[in-house]
Every structure is written in structure tokens, then in C-alpha cells.
Amino acid sequence: MEALAVLAAFGSTGRVGPLYPGARLREVAAVCGMPWDIGRIKRNHRWPHLYSYGDVEFVVCRCRIVTSVTVQTWRETVELPGQAQSGEVITLSARLTFAQVVDALAAADCQWEQCKATQGHRALRTLPQRVDFTFVTDDGAEPMLHVAGTWSHDHDCISTATVAAAFSDDFPPEQSRNRPPLQVPGAGPQPWANRQA
Numbered sequence: 651m652e653a654l655a656v657l658a659a660f661g662s663t664g665r666v667g668p669l670y671p672g673a674r675l676r677e678v679a680a681v682c683g684m685p686w687d688i689g690r691i692k693r694n695h696r697w698p699h700l701y702s703y704g705d706v707e708f709v710v711c712r713c714r715i716v717t718s719v720t721v722q723t724w725r726e727t728v729e730l731p732g733q734a735q736s737g738e739v740i741t742l743s744a745r746l747t748f749a750q751v752v753d754a755l756a757a758a759d760c761q762w763e764q765c766k767a768t769q770g771h772r773a774l775r776t777l778p779q780r781v782d783f784t785f786v787t788d789d790g791a792e793p794m795l796h797v798a799g800t801w802s803h804d805h806d807c808i809s810t811a812t813v814a815a816a817f818s819d820d821f822p823p824e825q826s827r828n829r830p831p832l833q834v835p836g837a838g839p840q841p842w843a844n845r846q847a
């Protein structure tokens with residue numbers, strides 16, 4: 651398995667394995683095992699909560715539904731949930747250029763549109779799934795893939811009272827299990843690394 655193939659499939663289907671906006675946390679955990687607990691989105695609220703399997707991060711709302719999926723690809727490697735066994739994470743090479751991603755999307759028969767470029771970044775959006783691929787343009791001769799992520803799944807969350815009755819076990823238990831310190835020299839700015847703050 652190559653990271654490029656997984657990302658092209660993400661672009662064309664909006665999914666990474668069982669993870670997609672709208673997926674139920676329990677069903678995802680049944681396949682992938684317990685996710686890593688990255689932290690709260692808002693300090694004073696248990697939900698929404700940010701989890702990950704390796705570099706595949708996802709936000710879960712209080713209805714225990716996945717609302718967005720993001721794959722961090724700015725390091726030399728990317729860790730993805732394995733298919734073979736629950737809880738397994740596989741590590742793949744992840745230095746991917748704009749041209750490589752475009753070729754892989756073409757091979758997957760995936761349509762895309764150019765997004766408006768911003769300072770130091772270039773982006774494309776797949777259609778119709780709307781997975782945004784963002785590249786950095788100041789890290790070598792070619793734009794390098796930094797992150798790929800879905801838009802937020804739009805739904806009205808059920809009431810907190812209904813949630814309390816439906817999910818009284820608070821699965822999975824909240825932990826303060828943070829990622830190990832990142833040690834990637836020259837990785838550049840990481841605006842996504844701090845979003846739970």
C-alpha cells in the first residue's frame with residue numbers, strides 16, 4: 651500500500667477506511683480499535699473531540715458521529731490505520747508533490763478543481779466529495795502536500811439531554827494521551843497541530 655493510493659482514494663470517496671464524515675464512532679472503533687485521544691476542541695466541553703489513528707485525525711461531535719477527517723502529510727512519513735488488524739498503524743513514505751497527487755487523482759478517475767492560492771500555499775478540491783488537498787510552495791522546487799481534509803459534515807446535533815441518555819458510558823473514556831513531541835526539522839508551520847487549543 652502506498653500513501654498516494656490511500657490519499658487518492660480519500661479524494662475520490664471522502665473516506666479513509668471506515669472513517670468518513672457521518673460515520674459512527676462505535677462502528678469505526680469496532681474496525682480500527684480505540685483511537686488516540688488528542689483532545690478537546692473547546693477547553694470546557696467534552697465534545698466535539700479530536701481523535702486520531704496515526705496521522706488520520708477526525709472530529710467527533712456529541713452525537714458520536716465523525717464530522718470531519720484530516721490526514722496530516724507534512725512529515726517524511728504518514729501513519730495510517732492498517733487494514734490487517736484492529737489498532738494497527740502502518741507507516742508510509744509521504745513526501746508527495748502536487749504533480750504526483752494530480753496524477754494519482756487522474757488514475758482514480760477523480761475530478762478536482764483548483765482552489766484560490768494563498769501566500770505559501772496551493773490547494774485543490776476534489777469533486778464531488780470536496781476533500782481539500784493543501785500544498786506548501788516554499789518547501790523545495792515543487793509544491794509538497796501538507797494536509798488533506800474533508801469539509802465538516804453538516805448536521806444538527808441531538809440535544810445534550812438526549813445525548814446523556816443515549817451515551818451514558820462516555821465511550822471512549824477521555825484521556826490526556828497526547829502525541830509524542832514532534833521532531834521534524836524544517837517541517838514548516840503547522841497551523842493544524844494547534845487547532846484543539
Ligand SMILES: [Zn+2]
Pocket residue numbers: 711712713714715805806807808
Ligand atoms: Zn452531532
